Amino acid sequence: MLRGLYDWTLSLAARKSAxxxxxxxxxxxxxxxxxPADVLYVPMAIARPDKAYRYALIATIASVLGGILGWAIGHFAYQAIAVPVLEFYGKFDTFEQLRLNTGVGFILLMLITSGLAHLPPIKVVTILSGVVGFPLHLFILSAIVARGARFFLLAWLLRRYGEPIRNFIEKRLGLIAAAGAAALILLYVLVKYLH
Incomplete structure (x- = not known):
């Protein structure tokens, strides 16, 4: 199922309505x-490097608006909408552990790591942010910074290096971003527990 969904999303890059x-x-x-939107964004930016930054802006704005929807689902409709979605993806138990043990600082860190490296998945963090009442203005600001940094960094890489960077991005950038996210999480834990 996941591979079919991935292939379908990738096929959208070739359409006029991309x-x-x-x-x-x-x-x-x-x-x-x-x-993730990267599956569509990367082939679009490679096909039209002159529009890479435009695509990055579109992806950033839409991602932030979608994040606001996720926040609203968590804040206003947790039981009715969020619980079934989380159960569908098999993330409910993990989500509940996060919900019970999460403060504002950790939510902010997760928004940054999720926006940059999809760790944890962005939908989990947006819903969690609404459930715990994370301030909406801070949520929007951090989403703009994190998601914008991801898409605009990809735009810069794709414009500068073109097709050769595509394989690198698809195979290794996730690992590099994950390592960076892990370093941020470790730094947060060290600062929190050493003080």
């Missing part, structure tokens, strides 16, 4: 969709 699809995928990825 920008609209990018906005839709980036929007729903932040609250309910499984496939």
């Amino acid at each position: 920008e609209w699809w990018l906005a839709i995928i980036a929007f729903v990825e932040s609250s309910v969709f499984l496939v």
Whole structure:
């Protein structure tokens, strides 16, 4: 199922309506969709490097708006909408542990790591932010910074290095971003527990 969804999303990059699809995928990825917008963004930016920054802006705006929807689902409709979505993806138990043991600082850290490296998945963090009442203005600001940094860094890499960087991005950037996210989490834990 996941491979079919991935292939379908990738096929959208070749359509004339690709920008609209990018906005839709980036929007729903932040609250309910499984496939990251990068799957559509990267081939679009490689095919049209002159539009890479435009695509980054579209993806960032749509992702932040989708994140606001995720926050609203968590804040206003946790039992009715969020619980079934989390159960569908098998993330409910993990989510509940996070919900019970999470403070504002940790939510902010997760928003940054999720926005940059999908760790944890962005939809989990956006819903969790609403459930715990994370301040919406801080949520929006951190989402703009984290998601914008991800898409605009990809735009810069793709414009500068073109097709050769695609394999690197698809195979290794996730690992590099994950290592960076792990370092941020470790730093947070050290600062929190050493003080």
